[in-house]
Amino acid sequence: MDRRNFIKTGAAGTVGLTLAGAMTHLPIYGATVKGANDKIVLALIGCGGRGLGCIINCCKINSNVVIKTVCDVNRSKLSNAAAHVEKYLGYKPVLAEDMRTVFDDRDVDAVWIATPEHWHCLAGIWACQAGKDVYVEKNLSVNIRESRKLAEAAAKYDRIVQVGLQNRSASQGFSAREYIQSGKLGKIVAVNTYFMLGEGKFTEAPEAPVPAWLDWDKWLGPAPYRPFSPSIVSESGRGGWQQYWAYSGGKLDDEASHTLDFTRMVLGDPQHPKSVFAWGANNAYGSNSEVPETQFVAWDFGDYLLTAEGGTSFNYMYKAPQEIRNDATKFPNWRNYSARVDIYGTEGLMYLGRHGGGWQVIGADNKIVAEDGAIFPDNEHQKNFIECIRSRKRPNGFIEECHRSATLVNIGNIACRVGNKQLYFDGKTELFTNSKEANKLAKGTYRKGYELPEKV
Numbered sequence: 157m158d159r160r161n162f163i164k165t166g167a168a169g170t171v172g173l174t175l176a177g178a179m180t181h182l183p184i185y186g187a188t189v190k191g192a193n194d195k196i197v198l199a200l201i202g203c204g205g206r207g208l209g210c211i212i213n214c215c216k217i218n219s220n221v222v223i224k225t226v227c228d229v230n231r232s233k234l235s236n237a238a239a240h241v242e243k244y245l246g247y248k249p250v251l252a253e254d255m256r257t258v259f260d261d262r263d264v265d266a267v268w269i270a271t272p273e274h275w276h277c278l279a280g281i282w283a284c285q286a287g288k289d290v291y292v293e294k295n296l297s298v299n300i301r302e303s304r305k306l307a308e309a310a311a312k313y314d315r316i317v318q319v320g321l322q323n324r325s326a327s328q329g330f331s332a333r334e335y336i337q338s339g340k341l342g343k344i345v346a347v348n349t350y351f352m353l354g355e356g357k358f359t360e361a362p363e364a365p366v367p368a369w370l371d372w373d374k375w376l377g378p379a380p381y382r383p384f385s386p387s388i389v390s391e392s393g394r395g396g397w398q399q400y401w402a403y404s405g406g407k408l409d410d411e412a413s414h415t416l417d418f419t420r421m422v423l424g425d426p427q428h429p430k431s432v433f434a435w436g437a438n439n440a441y442g443s444n445s446e447v448p449e450t451q452f453v454a455w456d457f458g459d460y461l462l463t464a465e466g467g468t469s470f471n472y473m474y475k476a477p478q479e480i481r482n483d484a485t486k487f488p489n490w491r492n493y494s495a496r497v498d499i500y501g502t503e504g505l506m507y508l509g510r511h512g513g514g515w516q517v518i519g520a521d522n523k524i525v526a527e528d529g530a531i532f533p534d535n536e537h538q539k540n541f542i543e544c545i546r547s548r549k550r551p552n553g554f555i556e557e558c559h560r561s562a563t564l565v566n567i568g569n570i571a572c573r574v575g576n577k578q579l580y581f582d583g584k585t586e587l588f589t590n591s592k593e594a595n596k597l598a599k600g601t602y603r604k605g606y607e608l609p610e611k612v
């Protein structure tokens with residue numbers, strides 16, 4: 157059945173009748189408050205390491221939450237996902253190779269979207285239109301317009317959309333925000349974030365026939381057609397899709413999306429910046445990747461400058477080890493910590509960690525004047541999603557704010573892609589005022605059959 161027709165008939169037959177016949181953007185089904193004993197049925201779209209691990213964990217730490225379907229265009233990962241669900245949860249899920257069959261399934265309350273980034277928003281919009289709640293991984297989008305459209309769809313269809321930026325549920329984020337709002341850090345004058353990793357050279361492998369385990373056309377989905385290369389997709393691992401602008405936004409997207417969103421959160425979620433300057437180059441190893449090996453970005457927020465510094469050639473910098481992530485009493489060695497935020501106030505310098513690690517404030521004479529420890533909040537974020545599906549309250553990873561955070565990533569990358577420039581940004585129209593080329597990238601392009609709807 158056509159998906160849109162199904163939505164119409166589904167609305168007439170379910171909660172619509174009792175809820176409010178007069179509401180024009182009526183939740184289709186599953187939008188009533190659910191009790192703790194009501195079962196919540198999930199489906200996973202994108203069965204890579206991230207999605208599979210999270211959704212199984214989510215079912216373990218929440219009661220009455222089950223996975224009905226696992227969906228992937230990689231048949232090897234699909235059967236691997238089914239085996240994992242059976243092993244860890246004790247039942248066999250339904251297998252699907254086309255996400256549209258998941259949206260058409262009335263049993264499914266919510267979908268967990270953990271595909272590469274170029275699919276996140278379109279899949280999220282389709283899910284909202286079909287009346288599903290959504291957990292969608294970061295980075296939310298590969299351009300500005302598509303996450304704006306997903307935010308519109310979430311509002312229009314009254315859906316719970318939780319973006320997978322776990323630090324939105326981090327206790328140290330709430331306490332850091334309170335500390336800053338209390339004025340104890342003084343006036344904020346500068347904020348530096350880091351995404352420094354040591355990953356080495358990327359070399360694209362030549363084109364190859366599409367392997368039997370992959371539906372390449374559906375993997376590409378909305379992205380422009382190009383021949384398959386084993387550099388992009390791997391049968392069992394992640395592959396190199398994050399090296400391409402069409403599917404991702406490089407390390408700024410993969411790594412800095414977390415620190416930038418966390419920064420916005422603790423600063424009280426500021427509106428869009430006035431301008432962005434970015435510089436990127438393959439200046440370390442001479443990779444032939446589209447995304448740069450080294451990238452520096454500066455966003456002008458008027459009262460302060462926010463920067464992100466990083467790339468792949470910083471092998472003396474480290475993400476937090478597990479003992480820091482899982483122990484609220486331990487703090488990282490800030491100087492070598494590759495996923496940190498430094499917030500400079502007139503009264504102190506706050507170091508904030510994104511992988512647990514908590515925060516510490518350094519005052520005059522190098523003294524620690526305040527601190528709060530924390531563990532990495534994956535569980536909290538997954539619990540918050542399920543609680544919000546039940547209560548219909550706004551989730552911590554609220555789409556509107558996460559769209560603004562994703563916009564920092566997207567405009568930072570666009571400023572590199574148009575030639576390492578400074579671009580002026582109009583926060584109301586979400587377009588640039590000094591570059592037509594940049595505005596094309598802000599809107600993206602979509603393949604026939606996978607168009608981004610103008611009206612969601």
Ligand SMILES: NC(=O)c1ccc[n+]([C@@H]2O[C@H](COP(=O)([O-])OP(=O)(O)OC[C@H]3O[C@@H](n4cnc5c(N)ncnc54)[C@H](O)[C@@H]3O)[C@@H](O)[C@H]2O)c1
Pocket residue numbers: 201202203204205206207227228229230233253255270271272273275293294295320321322374375376377393394395410
């Ligand atoms: N929040 C976090 O801390 C965190 C951590 C790791 C990854 N992530 C994000 O999670 C997402 C997935 O990451 P990953 O490491 O699991 O990547 P991955 O490449 O291993 O998995 C993505 C899966 O999506 C599948 N897929 C692609 N197109 C599809 C389609 N049309 N329908 C169904 N499945 C499709 C792929 O075949 C693949 O199995 C990414 O967006 C990544 O940035 C978030």
